[in-house]
Amino acid sequence: MAFVTSRVTVRVPATSANLGPGFDSLGLALGLHDTISARLGGSRVAVRVSGEGAGELPDDERHLVAATMLAAFDRLGERPDGIELSCDNAIPQARGMGSSSAAIVAGLMLARQLVETGPERLDHADVIRMAAEIEGHPDNVAPCVLGGFTIAWTGGTGGTGGARAVRLEDATGVLPVIFVPGQRGYTAQARAALPATVPLADAAFNAARTALLVRALTGAPELLFAATEDRLHQGYRAAAMPDTARLVAALRERGIAAVVSGAGPSVLVLVPDDQELGDKAQDLCPEGWSAMSLPVAAQGARVLRE
Secondary structure, rough: OEOOOOOOOEEEEEEEEEOOOOOOOOEEEEEEEEEEEEEOOOOOOEEEEOOOOOOOOOOOOOHHHHHHHHHHHHHOOOOOOOOOEEEOOOOOOOOOOOOHHHHHHHHEEEHHHEEEOHHOOOHHOOOOOOHHHHHOOOOOHHHHHHHHHEEEEEOHHHHOOOOEEEEEEOOOOOEEEEEEEOOOOHHHHHHOOOOOOOOOOHHHHHHHHHHHHHHOOOHHHHHHHHOOOOOOOOHHHHHHHHHHHHHHHHHHOOOOOOOOOOOOOOOEEEOOOOOHHHHHHHHHOOEEEEEEEEOOOOOEEEEEEE
């Protein structure tokens, strides 16, 4: 297998998953990015991190980008002797903004670009499937790869066949605002709070709201408040994230379409253009939180240079 000797850089967006009712299926790419570059060389994996996670994340093959690259090289047929990896992170870690999905997608994109035949052997559909295998679910990886507003699902009977995704038309007339707390949250802990079964009425409720949300984000933003109601997961997680639950409730009492971003603890607000919130968002933050108005990222993961 022939490797590429030049440095490769990729840019990957933050994402928010679920968007309220669309549990493990809906996702949105946000205009906040990690920029990660890699070059093959040396005899070991060496990682330098700046920005988010600096001084905390591993600096060797345990780093998620590096570990994903090694898994991708194994899939392609051969590992290089060493990797020099540089991560400039802007996506907050463990806040429900897709930092792990961004790292996984970046690792796959870098690995495929560093093998001469990699882009032909590992296309975007393959990246989504493999990233979902590593992450455990496809809702964040899909918008990270494709950009914009996406629907992801797992194909085949009984969940076999791997993850697939489709990007819908750009979410027009909608401004995402993300409320980010100082403390972190972890997806595994949030998933542990979910029950094995839910009432049929709640499942039907969410199915209707998910369908409505697709319409709201593809041309009818006036439906966003009703479309972001959820009975499937947020209520079960509330006890583990009381500050998040209180903020979602307080914003919705004001008629603002607020949801838990992914597994939390951040809160995502989907604001119609005619609902002026951007400049006032910081005033609505609890102590220790910050607010960011972020555009929908039209582009997903992309190679900046080779």
